[in-house]
Amino acid sequence: MSDPESTLQRGIDGHLIRGGTSKGFFADPAAFPADPAERNELVLELFGSPDPLQVDGLGGSHTHTSKLMLVGESDREDADLAYRYAQVGIDEATVDWDGNCGNLASAVGVYGVLEGLVASSEPTTTVQIHSENTDSLLEQKVPVTNGKPDPYGDARIDGVPGSGARVPTRYLDPCGGMLGAALPTGNATDELVVDGESHTVSIVDATNVTVFLRAGALGLEGTESPSEIEEDDGLLERLERIRAAACVELGLIDDPDRAPIERPTMPFVAVVAPPRDYATTVGCDVAADNVDVTARMVSTGRPHHAYATTGAMCLAAATRLPGTIPNEVARGVGEAVRIGHPKGVIRIGVDADAAAGSIRSVSIDRTARLLMSGTAFARDLDRA
Structure with a gap:
C-alpha cells in the first residue's frame, strides 16, 4: 500500500469487503482520531457525505453500501477481535455509532484473518468477536485456504449474485445489548x-x-x-x-x-x-x-x-x-x-x-x- 504521509491528502489503509448483502470499509481504529467530533468529520469526508450520490467518496449512495467497520484485537479474555460499526449518512451529515450491522459483521473474521489479528487454521478458523456497539459476543467460523479467507463455495444468499463460502455466525445472549432488555419498555406491545x-x-x-x-x-x-x-x-x-x-x-x-x-x-x-x-x-x-x-x-x-x-x-x-x-x-x-x-x-x-x-x-x-x-x-x- 502507498505511504499515507506521501500525499497532499490523508490516507487510511484498509479493505473494502462485502459481508452478506452489505459492503463497507474495514480499517484499524488507530487510523482515526480519538476525538468523536474529529473522527466523524473524517468519516464523512472519506465517504463523500452529505451527497445523494456520495460521488466524492467511498460511499455507494445506499444505506447498505455506506458503512464503516473499525476492527482491532480485543482486550477481553473471551474475544479475539473487537469491532465498532458506523452507519454513515448519505443525504445528512450523520455518523451513527449506536446500531449494528449483522451483514457486515459476517466479514469481521475475514478482516481479522487478512490482517493477521487471529491465528488462521484450515479449513476453518473460529473467531470470537466482541461487538462494542451492542456489548455482545459473536462466534464466527471463517473458511480459510492457504492462510487466507476463501471466497469460493456453494452457499447462496438472496440479494447477492452467485455463490461463496459459507460463514456461520452465532450471536450469544442477543437480547438487551442496547437498551437493557428484550422488551425495553417492559411491554410486549x-x-x-x-x-x-x-x-x-x-x-x-x-x-x-x-x-x-x-x-x-x-x-x-x-x-x-x-x-x-x-x-x-x-x-x-x-x-x-x-x-x-x-x-x-x-x-x-x-x-x-x-x-x-x-x-x-x-x-x-x-x-x-x-x-x-x-x-x-x-x-x-x-x-x-x-x-x-x-x-x-x-x-x-x-x-x-x-x-x-x-x-x-x-x-x-x-x-x-x-x-x-x-x-x-x-x-x-x-x-x-x-x-x-x-x-x-x-x-x-x-x-x-x-x-x-x-x-x-x-x-x-x-x-x-x-x-x-x-x-x-x-x-x-x-x-x-
Whole structure:
C-alpha cells in the first residue's frame, strides 16, 4: 500500500469487503482520531457525505453500501477481535455509532484473518468477536485456504449474485445489548400516538432494536417492493414519525423532530405480516409455504433492498417472545425462522427458552468476500 504521509491528502489503509448483502470499509481504529467530533468529520469526508450520490467518496449512495467497520484485537479474555460499526449518512451529515450491522459483521473474521489479528487454521478458523456497539459476543467460523479467507463455495444468499463460502455466525445472549432488555419498555406491545393517530407497536432489542407494526394496520400487504413503498405518498414520512415517537418513548431523544439527526439508524422500523405469496424484485416468486413471516424494513428513512441481518435476527427473536406483534403473525415454533423480504428469504436460527420467554442465541449463515485492499484518501478539512 502507498505511504499515507506521501500525499497532499490523508490516507487510511484498509479493505473494502462485502459481508452478506452489505459492503463497507474495514480499517484499524488507530487510523482515526480519538476525538468523536474529529473522527466523524473524517468519516464523512472519506465517504463523500452529505451527497445523494456520495460521488466524492467511498460511499455507494445506499444505506447498505455506506458503512464503516473499525476492527482491532480485543482486550477481553473471551474475544479475539473487537469491532465498532458506523452507519454513515448519505443525504445528512450523520455518523451513527449506536446500531449494528449483522451483514457486515459476517466479514469481521475475514478482516481479522487478512490482517493477521487471529491465528488462521484450515479449513476453518473460529473467531470470537466482541461487538462494542451492542456489548455482545459473536462466534464466527471463517473458511480459510492457504492462510487466507476463501471466497469460493456453494452457499447462496438472496440479494447477492452467485455463490461463496459459507460463514456461520452465532450471536450469544442477543437480547438487551442496547437498551437493557428484550422488551425495553417492559411491554410486549405499546401504543404510540402520532399526529393524533394511535399505533400499536412492539419494540424489541435483540442484536439491534426494531419497532414492529402490523402491515395491515397501515393498509399494506407486507409484500410491497421498496419502490412501491417509496411511491406510497407519505408512507415513509409516516413510518419515520412513528419511529421518532418510539425514540421518545425509549428516552433516546426529547424532540421527535430530531430523530433523523440524533438517532438516524437505531431503532429500525419494520412492518410484518403472515406468510404470503409474492414476487421478488429479482424476478423470482416466493411461496407462502416457504416463509414463516413476511416483512419489510426501513433504515435511515429508506426501504431496505432486502432485510438487514441484525434486523432479521431481531425479528426472528421477536417471533419467540409471547405477545409481540411478530409472535402473533408468524408461523411455527421450530429452530429457525424464514423471513420473506423483497429479494427472497433469509433464514435465522433461534435457540429459545419458550418457558422463560428468553433467547439463548440467534445465528445466520452469510457469505463474505474481499473486494479491494488499499489506501483511501480524504482531504485536509481545514484546507478543503
